[in-house]
Amino acid sequence: MSLTAARRVLxxxxxxxxRLIPRLDHLFEKAVETLDQCRGRVVVxxxxxxxxxxxxxxxxxxxxxxxxLFLHAGEGLHGDLGMVARGDVLLALSNSxxxxxxxxxxxxxxxxxxxVISFTGDPRSTLARRSLVSLDVSVEKEACPMNLAPxxxxxxxxxxxxxxxxxxxxxxxxxxxxFARFHPxxxxxxxxxxxxxVMHRGREVPVVTADAPMKKAIAEMTAKKLGITTVVxxxxxxxxVVTDGDLRRALERGIPIADxxxxxIMGRNPKTIAKTDLAALAVARMEExxxxxxxxxxxxxxxxxxxxxxxxxxxxxx
Numbered sequence: 001m002s003l004t005a006a007r008r009v010l011x012x013x014x015x016x017x018x019r020l021i022p023r024l025d026h027l028f029e030k031a032v033e034t035l036d037q038c039r040g041r042v043v044v045x046x047x048x049x050x051x052x053x054x055x056x057x058x059x060x061x062x063x064x065x066x067x068x069l070f071l072h073a074g075e076g077l078h079g080d081l082g083m084v085a086r087g088d089v090l091l092a093l094s095n096s097x098x099x100x101x102x103x104x105x106x107x108x109x110x111x112x113x114x115x116v117i118s119f120t121g122d123p124r125s126t127l128a129r130r131s132l133v134s135l136d137v138s139v140e141k142e143a144c145p146m147n148l149a150p151x152x153x154x155x156x157x158x159x160x161x162x163x164x165x166x167x168x169x170x171x172x173x174x175x176x177x178x179f180a181r182f183h184p185x186x187x188x189x190x191x192x193x194x195x196x197x198v199m200h201r202g203r204e205v206p207v208v209t210a211d212a213p214m215k216k217a218i219a220e221m222t223a224k225k226l227g228i229t230t231v232v233x234x235x236x237x238x239x240x241v242v243t244d245g246d247l248r249r250a251l252e253r254g255i256p257i258a259d260x261x262x263x264x265i266m267g268r269n270p271k272t273i274a275k276t277d278l279a280a281l282a283v284a285r286m287e288e289x290x291x292x293x294x295x296x297x298x299x300x301x302x303x304x305x306x307x308x309x310x311x312x313x314x315x316x317x318x
Contacts, residue, residue: 009143009151016139016152017159023136024163031117031133032167035066040087042068043114045076047101049150050093050119050157057091057161064169073101081108092118095137095153097125106130119157135160195282196275198315199296199305200226207232207303210239210263217242217262228293230303231266237301240266243293272297275304279317282307 035042042061046054054070061068071083073092084090090109092102097120106127109116118131121138128134137160143151206220206229220229227244242265250257250265257265273282273294282294286309296305 012141012143013152013155016156019140020137020156020160020163027133027135028164028167031135031164032171034089034115034117034133035164035168036171038066038087038089040067040085040089042066042089042091043071043084044068044091044093045071045073045102045105046093047073047099049154050095050099053154053157053161054091054093056158057093057165060162060165061168064165065172066165066168073099073105076105077101081105084109084112084114086112086114088112088114090114090116092116092127092131093157094118094125094127095121095150095157097122097127097134099127102127103130119160121153193279193315193317194275195273195277195279195294195296195307196305198279198282198311198317199275199307200224200311201305205303205306206230208242208262209234210261210266212262214242214257214260214262214265217265218247218257226293226306226308228306228308229262230270230295230306231262232303236303238270238272238295238297238303239263240268241270241295242266243291270295273307274298279307279312279315283309283312283317286312 042058044054044058051072058068058070069083071080094102097118103126106116116131118127118134119137120128120134122128123134123136137153137156139152139156141147142149142153204224206224206226208217208220208229208231210231210233217229217231221227221242221244229242230238231240231242233239240263242262246265246267247257255265271285271289271291271294273285273296275296275298285294286292292309294307295303296307298304
């Protein structure tokens with residue numbers, strides 16, 4: 001019995017979404033264009049179950065590069081309308097198209113010359129008629145056996161909201177890197193971090209000249225705490241690196257380090273990476289060469305930074 005009911009619900013809701021497809025026309029295109037031209041925020045509003053769907057649509061828009069917020073229609077009538085300003089776009093959800101709180105908001109919104117896009121189940125409703133663009137989300141029936149509880153209608157509105165957000169995303173050329181920027185704590189955000197997001201730069205970068213005595217090089221390594229120092233030539237170009245491993249190997253060979261310069265001890269083929277490369281590539285390169293740090297060298301071999309395995313671990317890349 002339960003399985004029969006569940007399958008019926010899913011069939012009804014799937015059909016509600018399927019019926020939206022042939023309705024997509026120039027009005028949907030106009031809605032996308034209006035949102036694309038918005039220089040403020042997309043203010044999504046609704047009441048009850050439509051309000052809950054509206055919150056999700058606002059969150060989806062915000063996470064895909066469109067500044068958006070949710071305004072509870074009832075609270076909007078009691079002070080929260082101050083959240084709305086010229087340059088915004090109002091996206092209003094009401095299955096009946098007659099939700100009193102939303103209808104009462106419209107004169108105030110129109111006074112600010114804010115375009116209204118609506119999702120309604122009745123194209124002849126007050127909300128539909130007073131919108132710049134009204135998109136039809138009507139359903140043949142709700143999945144509730146009494147045809148009362150918002151089920152298929154809220155599913156249809158949610159799906160259309162996703163369609164609107166994704167169409168806008170594609171229109172704007174939104175890339176995975178952009179998505180990561182809005183989801184810095186998520187897995188994708190970590191995978192798409194670049195070397196530049198994690199690297200040490202400026203005064204944090206250990207650097208000595210090739211003719212510097214090793215005492216100075218060791219002091220620089222100790223101060224910067226990265227187990228490495230870059231070594232540059234007279235023109236500031238990367239000539240090599242001195243690492244903790246280089247010091248140990250020199251001592252094992254009986255080389256009097258105190259009497260040598262950084263240029264005499266350094267490794268002459270340091271592993272480098274570009275700051276625009278993915279941080280994940282830095283991890284792979286370190287694993288390949290069994291090292292814990294890479295130099296970021298820019299144009300003309302100028303030292304731009306250092307990235308250490310510990311930084312990548314802190315950032316969650318490893």
